Amino acid sequence: MSFDEIYARYVDSVYSFLKFRLNDDYLIEEILQETFIAVYRSLDRLASVQSVKAWILGIAHHKMVDILRRNKYEEVAFDQNMLVEEFSTDLTLKEILSQLDPAGATIIYGLYVEQLSCQELAEMLEIPVGTVKSKAYNARAKLRNWLKGVEQ
């Protein structure tokens, strides 16, 4: 797969993930750029990658964490309450997302929006599959309760 094909296929997913985690368009663009420069430099590793999407989202995730630390932002600087407001008028959804820790929110995002498996999420976040599963379990329990509340 050429770099141009990779860019065309995955730029939307990376942008969407960053938009989910951050509320700063300038920063999102900077991380998007850094991510794809890193992808270009690591193209020789592509053959050994199991899931290209998880690999690229993992690069974006680590770039984001690095840049937030380098710029001395708080790691939880992303305000889910604000960012969800742009996509959804459902106030309770943003409430429940704000109750999840950043990793839990990323896992839920990966499962439901990017359709990643637990294995892919483990590769992306570089954590054990068991941790992904337990975080997914806890987050889903909160989501189910939220849904019950919405329906009542």
Place this chain on the structure above:
Amino acid sequence: MKQECGMNANDYSDLALGYIQGRLSPQEKQQVFQLIMANPEFRELMRVELQLTSAFARLKATPPQSVKHRVYLRVLEAKREEISPDLARAILTPILNYSLPKCVSRIMTYCQRSV
């Protein structure tokens, strides 16, 4: 939910979500059909997963065309500015060999080999 051996609540949610997202093998699909027919709790789980999928679909954002284009151009620029390691070696080696004393060159060759 009455659980089949080896499966926990998370596995059932994964199965339901996998079905909704069209990621299941024929055998897993068969398992889902059987669960839907036999298990009202699994049917409820399917309903919940469908609602969550639909709620989260709203979080998908698309970059403006201008951002896509700008970032692509910047990556191309970074690619152009990058010098290949082979070219760098071809340029630097004669310069270093000429400008450094012989003993330093030997040390550098030794270091390169050990790396």
